Each structure stands twice: as structure tokens, then as C-alpha cells.
Amino acid sequence: MSNQIPDPPRWADWLLERFCIDHLVEIIQGDLYELYYKRNLRKGRRYAMLWYILDVFNICGRFAFKRNRSYSNKLDMFYNYYKIAIRNMMRHKAYSAIKIGGFALGIAICLLISLFIADELNYDKHYEGSERIYRMLYEWNEPGDMNTWPSFQGPAAKVIRAEVPGIEKAGRIVPRKWYLAGDNLVRVAGTEQNLYETGFVYVDQELFDIITPTFLEGDPATALTEPNSVVITETKALKYFPEGGAVGQMILLNDDTAKPMKVTGVIEDLPANTHFNFDWAMTMAGVEFWPGEQNSWCCNNYHLYVKLSPEANLTDVLASLQRLKTHHIEPYQKKRSSPAEMEQMAKYFAVNVQPIEDIHLRSQGIADRIYVYGDIKIVWMFAAIAILIFVLASINFVNLSVAKSANRAKEVGLRKVVGSPKSMLIGQFLMESTLFSFISFVLGLLIAVTLMPYFNELTGKTLSVPFDLWYFVPLIILLAVFAGFAAGLYPAFFLSAFQPIEVIKGKLARGAKNSVLQSSLIIFQFTVSVVLIVGALVVNGQLNFILNSKLGYEKDQVLLLQGTNTLEDHLLTFRDELKSIASVQNVTISEYFPVSKTQRDQNQFNREGKEKIEEPVGAQFWRVDDEYIPTLGMEIVQGRNFSSTMASDSNAIVINETMARELGFENPIGQRITNGYTRVVIGVVKDFHFDLMTTEIQPLSFAPGRRPQMMAVRISTENVKETLGSIGSLWDEYQPNQPIRYQFLSERYEGMYGHVKRTSEVFSIFALLAIVIACLGLFALSTFMVEQRRKEIGIRKILGASLQSLFSILTANFLRLVAVAFIIAIPLGWYVMNFWLEGYEYGIEVSWLEFALAGGSIFAIAVITMSFEIIRAVNNNPADTLHAE
Amino acid sequence: MKLGGFEELVLLAVGSLGDDAYGVSIKEILEEKTGKKPSIGALHSALYRLEEKSYLSSSEGGATNERGGRRKKYYQLTSTGRQTLEEANELRMAFARQIPNLKLGLNDE
Numbered sequence: 001m002s003n004q005i006p007d008p009p010r011w012a013d014w015l016l017e018r019f020c021i022d023h024l025v026e027i028i029q030g031d032l033y034e035l036y037y038k039r040n041l042r043k044g045r046r047y048a049m050l051w052y053i054l055d056v057f058n059i060c061g062r063f064a065f066k067r068n069r070s071y072s073n074k075l076d077m078f079y080n081y082y083k084i085a086i087r088n089m090m091r092h093k094a095y096s097a098i099k100i101g102g103f104a105l106g107i108a109i110c111l112l113i114s115l116f117i118a119d120e121l122n123y124d125k126h127y128e129g130s131e132r133i134y135r136m137l138y139e140w141n142e143p144g145d146m147n148t149w150p151s152f153q154g155p156a157a158k159v160i161r162a163e164v165p166g167i168e169k170a171g172r173i174v175p176r177k178w179y180l181a182g183d184n185l186v187r188v189a190g191t192e193q194n195l196y197e198t199g200f201v202y203v204d205q206e207l208f209d210i211i212t213p214t215f216l217e218g219d220p221a222t223a224l225t226e227p228n229s230v231v232i233t234e235t236k237a238l239k240y241f242p243e244g245g246a247v248g249q250m251i252l253l254n255d256d257t258a259k260p261m262k263v264t265g266v267i268e269d270l271p272a273n274t275h276f277n278f279d280w281a282m283t284m285a286g287v288e289f290w291p292g293e294q295n296s297w298c299c300n301n302y303h304l305y306v307k308l309s310p311e312a313n314l315t316d317v318l319a320s321l322q323r324l325k326t327h328h329i330e331p332y333q334k335k336r337s338s339p340a341e342m343e344q345m346a347k348y349f350a351v352n353v354q355p356i357e358d359i360h361l362r363s364q365g366i367a368d369r370i371y372v373y374g375d376i377k378i379v380w381m382f383a384a385i386a387i388l389i390f391v392l393a394s395i396n397f398v399n400l401s402v403a404k405s406a407n408r409a410k411e412v413g414l415r416k417v418v419g420s421p422k423s424m425l426i427g428q429f430l431m432e433s434t435l436f437s438f439i440s441f442v443l444g445l446l447i448a449v450t451l452m453p454y455f456n457e458l459t460g461k462t463l464s465v466p467f468d469l470w471y472f473v474p475l476i477i478l479l480a481v482f483a484g485f486a487a488g489l490y491p492a493f494f495l496s497a498f499q500p501i502e503v504i505k506g507k508l509a510r511g512a513k514n515s516v517l518q519s520s521l522i523i524f525q526f527t528v529s530v531v532l533i534v535g536a537l538v539v540n541g542q543l544n545f546i547l548n549s550k551l552g553y554e555k556d557q558v559l560l561l562q563g564t565n566t567l568e569d570h571l572l573t574f575r576d577e578l579k580s581i582a583s584v585q586n587v588t589i590s591e592y593f594p595v596s597k598t599q600r601d602q603n604q605f606n607r608e609g610k611e612k613i614e615e616p617v618g619a620q621f622w623r624v625d626d627e628y629i630p631t632l633g634m635e636i637v638q639g640r641n642f643s644s645t646m647a648s649d650s651n652a653i654v655i656n657e658t659m660a661r662e663l664g665f666e667n668p669i670g671q672r673i674t675n676g677y678t679r680v681v682i683g684v685v686k687d688f689h690f691d692l693m694t695t696e697i698q699p700l701s702f703a704p705g706r707r708p709q710m711m712a713v714r715i716s717t718e719n720v721k722e723t724l725g726s727i728g729s730l731w732d733e734y735q736p737n738q739p740i741r742y743q744f745l746s747e748r749y750e751g752m753y754g755h756v757k758r759t760s761e762v763f764s765i766f767a768l769l770a771i772v773i774a775c776l777g778l779f780a781l782s783t784f785m786v787e788q789r790r791k792e793i794g795i796r797k798i799l800g801a802s803l804q805s806l807f808s809i810l811t812a813n814f815l816r817l818v819a820v821a822f823i824i825a826i827p828l829g830w831y832v833m834n835f836w837l838e839g840y841e842y843g844i845e846v847s848w849l850e851f852a853l854a855g856g857s858i859f860a861i862a863v864i865t866m867s868f869e870i871i872r873a874v875n876n877n878p879a880d881t882l883h884a885e
Numbered sequence: 886m887k888l889g890g891f892e893e894l895v896l897l898a899v900g901s902l903g904d905d906a907y908g909v910s911i912k913e914i915l916e917e918k919t920g921k922k923p924s925i926g927a928l929h930s931a932l933y934r935l936e937e938k939s940y941l942s943s944s945e946g947g948a949t950n951e952r953g954g955r956r957k958k959y960y961q962l963t964s965t966g967r968q969t970l971e972e973a974n975e976l977r978m979a980f981a982r983q984i985p986n987l988k989l990g991l992n993d994e
Contacts, residue, residue, distance in 0.1 A: 027945070028929055030955030031908035035925060037951040038909075058926030063933075 008036050012056040019060040085432040099400045100440050102776040106393020107444030112455050113386035115463045120379050123273045123360035127211055134353035136304040142348040148366045151300035154293055164320045166312030171207025172302040176370045188240055189250035189260055194738040199279035210307045217247045218265025227286030231265035233279045275359045275371050297332035321351045338612050385766050388528055394487050395521045396777040401491035403784040413500040425496035433488025441480040519817055525774040526821030532767035533854035534829035538846055539760040545844045546753050552688025554633030558714050558745035565708040574734050583716045583723040586631035591709035592622035594690035595748040608672040617662045623705025631714050639669040639683030642704050653679035657687045659699030693842040775865045782866040786873040794878035806874045811866050818862045822855045888973055895931045896970050900962045907957040940966030
């Protein structure tokens, strides 16, 4: 008979017995068994089983609550708590809105910043074996003159491959403007129109073997092995070959028909979270920039990346990497340097490596000026601000819950009298705050999604709220519960501790004083607000300083024309025609300009005849024409500018004040200096800023020379638009196939300080948020206080208090707290902002003015916030507030 | 008191089954007459409601082996239940008569 007895799963039975109404369990289970039996006979066991389980769930869903209704009141109490919470929320709408809204705002900001931080921390982690990939660095460890740079000599890669055990791959990249690397004019072979493109680099095939970009077309293993091959990104492939089939096509750079390049691969666009940044990867195969270049240890032009083999030990590899120094660089330098210099080199010079994962955030002090690095300090600062704002918002949450306690006191008293134990009351208030927290989190997510586009604009990233991550929603729920508990803990214990007798007798005295906790919370909030306001003012002041201070040249009304080298033989005629435009004042041809992303050239200079005795002075060596100094509005302080009419000036050099000082010249004019080629100093130019204001002005020199890449045009302030128009049409006459490219020098200059502008904006926004949150808290607390002291106000009025005196009595307590906050904020803000300003060689000082402004505004804001409720209360008719007595 | 559509069907089924109206048999006759398969959960839920509204009364008994030795709950129409059914039917007929050319044979519901 055993096959007669149904055998449905035990756990389903258990579920049913656990959740179904007790007196129906037997009946329903009987019916289910019978159905199981019949279904089993008709359609088989599997079918019967499935339906049995579905039915059990169905029944549990329908009868679960009915069981509890008849046998336990736990759920009822829960429902009651919920109802009371909602009713309380509805009764004090403004209050609840502030409580939830403030918290939601804090959550939204916290979420946005967390996403930012997660993105920053996630750079360059996606390569296969990325923990074994390193960027090579040279270091100079002289105390007081520390220096680190990532550029290596041409033969370094092959030497490492051949001589250093434990290296799996070593690949080079030229990521800066150098020969064809940087920007070029591009056209597909067989077409006419040139387009200007940036993002050209030279790379070795082995570099691609290390960073393994995803190939959409072409062979990843051999794409860059043939000379003149180029791998392009998907975006560029779609732009130039919209019909597809990019691989095998030829492209021409700068109209150079003699040397076409063959597209050998299309890769996915590089992800946003890598420090690499290129669209066109040209092979290094078969490239030699000048005879012997690939075997010369003279010049550092390549960034070098290595991948260690899995079993290699970093310490050992690093030790054998020093061969670069001992076996190659030192022998090369020996012929060219004094014994003293060699000694220094042996002592201070070293080869080092940097994990590729560290490049984005930990490259401070690495002199490449190519990549825009993040800054681990900024990440920490953001994290600190996120936590601060979250704490501020949570404090409001706690504060507001406690402040409303008197309204709940009677409820607590009554519940206790009716027999509620303290634990249940704690549970009730925890549940309530969890409910609030949930609503806040949902609202906060909504705010975050809404603010995302603005936030992206601010940070220059493309972030989104990661709803598609499987753990995101559970994590948010978990956080909401956690935050609800954390924020509800203190109010829960506070409220549940009321003594029923006191409360019901109406003796819950709440005087004019705030509790210690509330006071300290307000102080904390306003301290943070003041510090952030000071921060915003200081950063903004520094930004204004940078943009408006005298630079030593005139950055306004100067146009930078790019790509003028394509004019070739017509360069000078074009310049002369430009000059004939009435509103054009001056034109100079050069590629060295005092803004970033233009040419730089560092040379070693000695006084003539002192090469072996004195240490050389490192200086920029810029090739310019005789109109450079007047066009850029620089000032000659001694001597004279070059002159095109004096043949002897081809040996002349103009140096800046710093260089004159470092070379030790009392009277520099007529002195002879050499960088291997001797020149005569004919003038000294006033120091001007050609680098970021974070560094001191360095030595710099001008020598005559023709560099056709760019032109700077000084135009008059009138009719700028027409002038631009006539320059444009002149260009079109000369270069019909190539659009004109120009920028104002002042724009380029501002672009160099984009990150300062960003920091200033971030500070302003955070300061604003902190103030909003602090004010929400203050508003709610003052509302509450007014409610508490309504009768007192009435009596004072009857006795003849003036409105002003009432107002000052009511605000005094809070204003005292704001004052304390201000006093705490002064040293704090001063210290933090001085720390930030230390990064600038040229900058403002933190002054009392910022603090006065911050203090004044915070007091004004605090008074205005409180006055809403207080003025209303003070204007009430005392009869209304007192008639109940 | 209101009577839902499914509840009315259940009342009719209980009434038509006479002495043998319990969960599974009611489900089966409903399947037979309407062609739809109500879930046993929905059915018990309706029975529970109807009993609370006192349209139905019940008695227990009749354990069988295929039920794992568990009792059945037999339902009967109460007089209120019967009256409610009649009222519902009257309402329907009153409406139906106002529709021209609608056939109202004896077998039609």
C-alpha cells in the first residue's frame, strides 16, 4: 500500500503547518494530499509535486496573516507602530519633510561621492595580470633635489629584454608631442580634405602585448610588427571608414604622400579608467628619428612599461634593472661629464618601477606633464567630505527625532501604563527610524539620479548609478536598515526612558536650554559649514589670483594659430599678409609658448670655459624670432631684443632674470654661455610664468630660430570678430583643404588651471550643501523651541516685552552655539587652507577677510533661518496661546 | 452583503453537490462546469470568507487513505446563503428580461 500514500516534500508540509491557520491545516493538507494523489495518477509524480508546491505557496500567501491575527498580536503591534509612525509624519508635515529631505540629500551626496571614489580607485586594473605590470621610472635622489621621471632612452627596452631576467615583456610608448606623435592632419588616401586629429602615439607591439586592447578587426599579435602600420580606435574607424573594412586601408598624415600608413587593426575605444589616452597607435617598427637614434643613450623620449613573468621577484628584477644605469648610462655619460658629476650620478641616480595600478592616483612628483593624473589626496578629501556631510545629515536626523520627543512623551507614558516593556518601545522607535531611513534612501537615490549629469560635468567623468550591479540594491537596503538603526538608537533609548507618571502629569519640563548633545551637534554642523565656506573663498581667491595676476607677458588679445607648418614655403608670405591686416599688431612664429601642451626643450648651460668646473644650469631653450618678445608683450629689463637686421644676432641669446641670477652674472650683457654651442647674451627678459604657478619660475632662454608649427598674432581690441573673419579668409586662400585652427592664448592659459576651477566649484557646492543641511537642522530645532516656549512668549508679551527683546531672547541660545562653532572653525580652516596653498609657489595668503565673510554670512543665515518661526510666534496674540490655561 | 462572482459560483457548487461538498469535490465540479481551474488556495480562501459571512456551515469527517488519514470538511448551504443566491439570481433575471430578444430558456443561467 505504500504507493498509495502520497509522498509530497516534507519542507512544503512544514511550511504549510508553520504558516497556515491552525484549525484549517488538517483540512487543507488533506485536500492537497488528495489532489496530489489524483494528479499523480493522471499526469505523473513530477506534475503532482510541482502543483503541490505551488498550492502550498499559494495557501501560505493567503492564510499567513489570518493565522497571526487569531493567535498572536506581534504583527498587530507592528502594524500599529507603522500606523502611528505614518500618522506622526503626516501631522508634522514640514518637520518630517525636513527630517527626510535633509537625510536624503546627505545620502545622495554620499552616493555620488562614493561612485566618484570607486571610479578613481579603479584605474588601470583591467589588464590581464595587471599586478605584474609596471611603468619604469628614473629617479634622482639628491636631498633637496628629488626628481622622478618616466622617460627612457630608445635602446632601454631591448636592453631590458635581453639582460634582465624575469621580464616577460617590455614595451615603449611615445605619448607626447614628438615627430608624428601628438596631433596631425589626416586624410584617407585618395581623398582631398584634411582633418585635424589628436591622440597620436608611437607604440611597440610589445606594449600592446602588455595592455592587450580589445581588437575588433586585425590580428592583435602582429598588428604593429610591420613598419608604417597604425592601429586606430573604433570611433576613428567609424569616422573615416563608415562603411567598415578599415583594415588594409591607407591614410596620409600631413599630406605626406611619400609615407602612407596602413591601418592594420581597429581596437575598442580605450576605457575611461586608464591613464593611456590615444586614438591612433603608430608602430615603432622601422622608425628611427635620426641616424643612430634607436641605439643612443642621449635622449629620454620613451615611456617604458614592463610585465614581469609570474614567478619573478620584484626585488630581484629591480636589482638587475640597475644594469641600465651601471652598464649603459654611466659609460655613455662618462665621456661627457666631469668626474664630480659621475660621482653624483653613482650616488643619486637610480632606476625604479611604479605599479601600473598606482599611476593614476600616486604620480605626484613625477615630471611628465602629459597625463592628467588623479590625486589620492583629492580622493581622501572627497571621502572626508562625503563622510562629513553624511554625519551632518545623520545628526539632523537624530536631533530632530529627539527634539520632537515631548510630543511623543504622552504616547510613551500611555504605552508603558498599558504594559509595554521598554524593549518593545525601543523596537518601536527603531522601526520608525528605519522606516524614515528607507524613505530617505529612496528619495536620496532619486536625487542622485537627477543630479548625476551635473555631477559628471563637475568631475569630468561619465558615471551612472549602478542599478545593474547585482549587489547594489541589496547593499542600499542593508545600508538603509543600518542607518535607520544607527540614527534611531539614541532617540529610541531617550524616548523609551520617560517615566510614565511624570509624563502623564505633564511634568516633562523642557526649559530654555538645549541638551548637551543637541548643542554639540549644532556646533559641529556649523563648524563644518564655516570651514567649507572659508575653503570655498580661499580656493576661489587663489583662482582669481591665478587668472588676474601679472604673468610677465600679456595673455589677452593674442591668437595662437596652429598647424602653420603646413604652409611650408608660403609661411613667411602668409605672415606678411597677416601683418598687413590693419587690426593685426604683431605676428611671431614659434612653437614654444608659455602655456602647457606647447613645445619644451631643457638644456644644460655653462659659462664659457667653465664647463668642467661649475655645475651647469638647467634651462629652457626656446627658438623664437625677433617679434616674439613684442608680440607676447614681454619686457626687456637689460640689453635688447634680437634684430633681424644684425647678422651677428644668429649667435645671440636672451635669458630671463632667474637664469641670469643662477649663472651668477652681475652684468649679463655680453657674457658668453654655452650648451655645447657658444652664444652671447644680448638681453635679459623679465621673469614670466611659463609653467604652472605651483612651481617657481625656472631659468629660460631665447635664441633665434625658425619653428614653423605655430604663430601668435596680437590683435587690437576693436572689432575682434571682423579681425578673426579676415584672418580666417586669408587662411582659406592659402589652405583650402584644411580648416583653420586657433585659440586665444588666454583660453589656453585658463585651461591649464581647469582643476583649480573644478576644486573651487566643488568647494562652493559642498559649502552650500553643508549650510543647507545645517540650516534645516537649525530651522527644525528653532521651530520646536518656539513651540515649547509659546506660553512663555505670551506671558512676556503681556508683561510688556518688545518684539526685539523677545527675538533676542529666543535666538540667543542658538547664536551662542553658532559663535562657538565659528571660534572652533577659525584655526581649523586656517590650518587646512594653508596646507592647500602650500602647493602653490605663487598664491594668496589666508586672511582674516575670508573668516569675517564666512562668519558674517553664517550668522546672517542662522538668524534668517530662525526668524521664520520666531517672528510668527512673537506676533501671535497672547490671548490665543494662553486661553487654554 | 455583497457576493463576489467567484463566491457565487462556489455557493452554487456547494448547493449542487448536496452532502458531498468538500474542498476537492467542489474544485472538481467547478472545473467541470466552468472549464476553468481554480487553485485550491483560492477556493479555500473563498470558502473561509463564505463561512465567516455565514452563507455556509461545515462539519468534519471522512478521512481516507489518499488524504494521508486527514479529515475532510463538508460544507452545506445555510438559509442565508440560499437566500443570497436567490437574490443574486433575481437581480440577474430582472436585468436580463430588459434586454430584447435574449433567450431565457429554463436551462439558461
